[in-house]
Amino acid sequence: MDFLHGDAFSLQNLLSLAVGSLCGIVGGAMPGLSTAGTLAILLPFTLNMAPLPAIALLVAAYTGAQYGGSITATLFNTPGAPESAVMTIDGFALSSAGLARKGLLGALWSGLIGGLIGVAFLVFLAPWLAHEALSFGPPEFAMLAVLGLTVMASLGRGTATKGFLAGFFGMFIAMIGLDPVSGSPRMTLGLGDMIGGVPLIPALIGLFAISEALRLLLDEAHKGAVSLTEQQRVGFSLSDFFATARYIIVGSLVGVFIGIKPGGGATIASWLAYSAARGVAPASERAKFGSGSLAGLLAPEAADKATVGAALIPLLSLGIPASASGAVLLGAFELHDLIPGPLLFTNQPDLIRDLFLALVIANVFVFVWGRGVIEALIRVRSFDTGILGIGILVMATLGAYAFGGSPWDVLIACALGVIGYFFQAAGIPLAPVVLGMVIGPLFEINFRRSLLLSGDSLLIFFNRPVACGLLILSVVLFVLPSLLRWWRGRSSGGMERIARGQG
Amino acid sequence: MSNAAQSEGQVAPRRGSSIGIAAALILALPFIVSLLQLWPSQRAAAMMPLAFGAGIVICGIMALVQERGAVMTAGGRQLVLLAAVALCGASIWMRVPYGITIAFLIGCCFLVIGKRSWPMMIGVVAVSELLAYGVFKWLLGIPIH
Numbered sequence: 001m002d003f004l005h006g007d008a009f010s011l012q013n014l015l016s017l018a019v020g021s022l023c024g025i026v027g028g029a030m031p032g033l034s035t036a037g038t039l040a041i042l043l044p045f046t047l048n049m050a051p052l053p054a055i056a057l058l059v060a061a062y063t064g065a066q067y068g069g070s071i072t073a074t075l076f077n078t079p080g081a082p083e084s085a086v087m088t089i090d091g092f093a094l095s096s097a098g099l100a101r102k103g104l105l106g107a108l109w110s111g112l113i114g115g116l117i118g119v120a121f122l123v124f125l126a127p128w129l130a131h132e133a134l135s136f137g138p139p140e141f142a143m144l145a146v147l148g149l150t151v152m153a154s155l156g157r158g159t160a161t162k163g164f165l166a167g168f169f170g171m172f173i174a175m176i177g178l179d180p181v182s183g184s185p186r187m188t189l190g191l192g193d194m195i196g197g198v199p200l201i202p203a204l205i206g207l208f209a210i211s212e213a214l215r216l217l218l219d220e221a222h223k224g225a226v227s228l229t230e231q232q233r234v235g236f237s238l239s240d241f242f243a244t245a246r247y248i249i250v251g252s253l254v255g256v257f258i259g260i261k262p263g264g265g266a267t268i269a270s271w272l273a274y275s276a277a278r279g280v281a282p283a284s285e286r287a288k289f290g291s292g293s294l295a296g297l298l299a300p301e302a303a304d305k306a307t308v309g310a311a312l313i314p315l316l317s318l319g320i321p322a323s324a325s326g327a328v329l330l331g332a333f334e335l336h337d338l339i340p341g342p343l344l345f346t347n348q349p350d351l352i353r354d355l356f357l358a359l360v361i362a363n364v365f366v367f368v369w370g371r372g373v374i375e376a377l378i379r380v381r382s383f384d385t386g387i388l389g390i391g392i393l394v395m396a397t398l399g400a401y402a403f404g405g406s407p408w409d410v411l412i413a414c415a416l417g418v419i420g421y422f423f424q425a426a427g428i429p430l431a432p433v434v435l436g437m438v439i440g441p442l443f444e445i446n447f448r449r450s451l452l453l454s455g456d457s458l459l460i461f462f463n464r465p466v467a468c469g470l471l472i473l474s475v476v477l478f479v480l481p482s483l484l485r486w487w488r489g490r491s492s493g494g495m496e497r498i499a500r501g502q503g
Numbered sequence: 504m505s506n507a508a509q510s511e512g513q514v515a516p517r518r519g520s521s522i523g524i525a526a527a528l529i530l531a532l533p534f535i536v537s538l539l540q541l542w543p544s545q546r547a548a549a550m551m552p553l554a555f556g557a558g559i560v561i562c563g564i565m566a567l568v569q570e571r572g573a574v575m576t577a578g579g580r581q582l583v584l585l586a587a588v589a590l591c592g593a594s595i596w597m598r599v600p601y602g603i604t605i606a607f608l609i610g611c612c613f614l615v616i617g618k619r620s621w622p623m624m625i626g627v628v629a630v631s632e633l634l635a636y637g638v639f640k641w642l643l644g645i646p647i648h
Contacts, residue, residue: 161566
């Protein structure tokens with residue numbers, strides 16, 4: 001491939017990357033605005049753009065938001081996104097000790113390395129996975145959808161029941177409209193607009209942007225501004241870099257291997273990276289964990305950024321989003337008539353190459369912006385959250401309108417925004433709703449096609465090795481967490497009995 | 504816990520916590536009834552959504568049982584704002600001009616957050632109208648009515 005002559009270096013693409021990464025950093029640093037929410041707000045602005053700059057803008061925003069989230073975690077003990085929660089432990093301790101600048105600059109370097117390692121894995125693994133997926137037929141895709149469904153419960157921190165409730169809700173509303181096989185209308189309740197179904201993009205805007213705006217406006221705990229004390233001007237030196245390099249590498253690898261699994265996500269990756277870095281640290285460094293260890297901040301940051309490239313591996317090669325942000329990106333691909341999956345690699349090799357390059361450039365832009373605007377971003381936290389909420393609400397309704405120029409889309413976004421607010425109040429995660437909306441139709445059409453092929457025999461899913469393997473994997477992934485919980489409970493019960501016996 | 508953390512699926516405060524589950528169940532019911540009416544003539548088309556609907560009912564009831572001690576009420580401010588957002592969506596769908604609807608919604612937001620600074624409210628409304636009719640309609644050509 002001719003890497004240096006693609007569209008990735010065109011002026012429009014570079015501009016998209018620059019704007020996207022800056023918007024991502026600011027969005028990620030905004031109190032209460034998640035990475036997925038940032039992407040949902042930016043999505044309508046890509047409507048009139050060519051596919052590559054549009055996707056590049058969103059991918060850059062994704063990368064930027066991951067770093068932006070760490071800023072508030074380090075400075076104010078308030079993670080801008082769930083994946084940044086672990087950075088409050090040592091990041092805020094560093095900040096309290098007057099070493100915020102050192103921590104934030106170190107996080108920038110760590111994020112750059114983590115992000116590039118994630119892209120490297122994406123470049124080598126995604127085409128291979130896509131090539132393997134080309135041999136998939138309807139039974140394999142149906143079982144792949146089943147595999148995606150098993151991660152519903154893990155896509156949030158609520159109970160598994162609530163995760164499944166959200167997933168079923170997403171799949172259910174995705175069924176509204178015309179039946180994909182027979183073409184007959186179903187669940188339209190006699191409304192003409194319902195025949196077109198529930199469009200994904202307005203649904204995403206409602207679930208993530210409008211519900212977040214409502215929470216910002218209604219949540220007393222996040223009102224008002226937070227002041228910032230002057231931080232000492234201690235930077236991140238070369239010796240600091242070499243002293244923490246191994247933790248950055250460990251964090252990056254953890255990020256790649258967790259981020260590639262649908263449902264794994266950056267949150268789990270960053271916590272595991274923290275634990276892994278603590279595990280490989282010598283006793284003197286380990287003692288600092290929890291009270292201001294640079295390694296304790298940089299390892300999760302590297303993992304966090306490495307998940308961006310890793311999460312794109314299943315998204316690009318199989319069409320399965322690994323996280324809520326991935327689901328928004330999937331919507332962006334579909335918005336621009338690009339269907340992620342094995343055929344994307346065959347039909348659009350130039351786009352894939354340029355996208356890989358765009359990811360590398362996005363990481364560099366985040367690094368450059370991050371260095372330049374740390375001071376300004378420190379002040380973002382002092383925004384009034386009420387005004388921010390109103391701004392998001394206005395942009396979200398406009399974005400939903402802009403999607404198809406239809407008032408129906410605004411109604412869908414507003415309705416799902418209210419439902420999303422209630423869901424969050426009930427501890428029901430929103431990411432499985434989106435996963436359900438994406439995977440539900442995929443499962444239905446491939447399941448029914450498989451039954452048509454086999455003459456209504458379910459044996460087709462057991463006769464084909466890949467389909468059967470995916471089904472077994474799904475069952476294992478579904479049952480394994482419960483088994484592990486039972487085993488841990490049994491072990492801890494045994495230890496207590498031993499302790500009581502010794503006492 | 505941060506707002507963002509909750510948005511990605513972390514456990515939220517228990518206030519009004521059963522309402523979300525009840526809302527999912529209530530919303531699903533008319534659609535399930537319509538599917539049951541479709542069942543005799545279009546079994547294949549109704550089968551999968553009915554299965555997902557059954558999933559909502561089963562998981563919803565299980566979640567309600569788990570949350571049986573939770574609060575089932577919503578505050579006045581919550582009701583005002585949520586009703587305003589729902590009304591905004593419905594009004595735009597019914598072709599009430601976007602500019603009027605969004606001005607009403609912004610007014611409700613200011614009422615809810617307890618700020619009655621007229622210049623700020625007028626400024627936010629003006630910016631939103633400029634964005635809608637200046638940028639989105641005039642520049643981008645989106646048919647905002």
